[in-house]
Amino acid sequence: MKTLLFKPFEKYSEQKLLIVGIIGTLIGAFLTYIFNCKFTRALKIIPIDDASIGLSVINSIVIVCCLTLFLFIAAKYTYKRTRFIDILVTAMVAYMPLYILTLLNINNNLKILTEDAIKHASLELANQVPLNIHIPLLLVRLLNFAILAWFIALLYNGFKTAANAKGTKAIVVFALAILLADIVSKIIIHQLN
Amino acid sequence: MKKLPVNCPSCESPLVASQLSCSECETVISGSYSLPVLLQLSKDDQDFIFEFILTSGSLKKMAAKMEKSYPTVRNKLDDILEKINQLKN
Numbered sequence: 602m603k604t605l606l607f608k609p610f611e612k613y614s615e616q617k618l619l620i621v622g623i624i625g626t627l628i629g630a631f632l633t634y635i636f637n638c639k640f641t642r643a644l645k646i647i648p649i650d651d652a653s654i655g656l657s658v659i660n661s662i663v664i665v666c667c668l669t670l671f672l673f674i675a676a677k678y679t680y681k682r683t684r685f686i687d688i689l690v691t692a693m694v695a696y697m698p699l700y701i702l703t704l705l706n707i708n709n710n711l712k713i714l715t716e717d718a719i720k721h722a723s724l725e726l727a728n729q730v731p732l733n734i735h736i737p738l739l740l741v742r743l744l745n746f747a748i749l750a751w752f753i754a755l756l757y758n759g760f761k762t763a764a765n766a767k768g769t770k771a772i773v774v775f776a777l778a779i780l781l782a783d784i785v786s787k788i789i790i791h792q793l794n
Numbered sequence: 795m796k797k798l799p800v801n802c803p804s805c806e807s808p809l810v811a812s813q814l815s816c817s818e819c820e821t822v823i824s825g826s827y828s829l830p831v832l833l834q835l836s837k838d839d840q841d842f843i844f845e846f847i848l849t850s851g852s853l854k855k856m857a858a859k860m861e862k863s864y865p866t867v868r869n870k871l872d873d874i875l876e877k878i879n880q881l882k883n
Contacts, residue, residue: 611866614857687865765869 606751609694610759615686622693629700630654630661636703637712639794640664642787643779644749646702648712660790661696667786668692668756668779675778676764679771683764691759698751705741714738753779800834808834831881839874846871 604612633640634657639649643664669685669692676683705711717734760766760775802809811827832840849855857867 611863612861614863618863682868684865762863762865762869765865765872 607754608758608762609755610687610691610762615684615690618690618694619686622690622697625697625700626661626665626693627658629697629703630658632700632703633657633661636706637709638703638706640699641790643668643783645787646699648706648709648715650712656794659793663789663793664782664786665689665692665696667782667789668696671778671782671785672756672760672775675774676760676766678774679766680764687763688760691756691763695752695755695759698748698755702745702748705744711741714741797837798833800829831878834881835874835877839877842870842874 609618631654632638633646634652634654637649637652638646639652639657640646640660669689672692673683673685673688676688714734714737718738721734756779757772757775761771764771766772766775800809801807809829811829813822813824814827815822832843835843845856845859846853849859853867853871854864857864860867
């Protein structure tokens with residue numbers, strides 16, 4: 602189970618991972634659309650009013666492409682024999698847990714919660730935020746953190762397997778690649794939307 | 795099958811063969827012969843190389859046989875190559 606959840610790249614062939622990755626990305630884009638969410642960059646999801654299926658798919662593709670591109674450059678720098686397909690499936694499969702976050706916005710719950718929190722903050726009543734906003738907001742943040750940690754763990758394990766990465770240098774180039782993918786995906790998504 | 799010890803259990807230095815004998819005529823040869831590099835690898839690494847030869851050097855076939863992904867098997871081979879280079883130097 603641990604292998605399946607955190608290290609699938611060590612066990613499963615690239616063909617199987619590619620199929621899972623493509624199906625997962627399409628389902629994820631669909632969930633983003635039906636639950637009115639939008640990935641504004643690789644590491645950020647927000648609730649919106651009118652999601653479109655086309656833009657949801659395009660945003661998912663942009664994010665996967667950015668992650669693949671920068672991770673591939675980092676992997677090639679670390680290990681010359683890295684294959685593109687291994688990095689592509691890593692980006693697609695590792696990103697799948699982030700689509701779970703879209704479920705938080707069922708019935709626009711997350712949007713309503715966020716708006717309430719903003720309203721209290723703007724009224725300078727932050728210290729008087731009622732518990733029915735405070736506790737769900739805390740739970741959302743905790744779930745966000747857990748899912749983000751899962752995504753990073755999956756992505757790093759995939760990168761490590763694809764690039765035979767070891768040591769501090771690999772961790773540094775990996776972190777830089779994610780940072781760049783996040784920034785570039787934000788710019789491209791902003792231009793496209 | 796008994797596992798061939800390659801390092802001294804006391805000081806961990808590489809062991810050498812100091813006596814060879816013929817099981818037929820009981821001739822005994824004494825001396826100091828270093829172990830071949832492949833024999834100095836761990837049992838796990840030796841088994842991996844054996845499988846590698848049996849699959850005609852196909853990492854894809856090995857990955858399928860070992861139920862591991864291709865890069866995992868390739869990384870293992872790279873690690874063994876690194877160990878062999880260290881042992882040779």
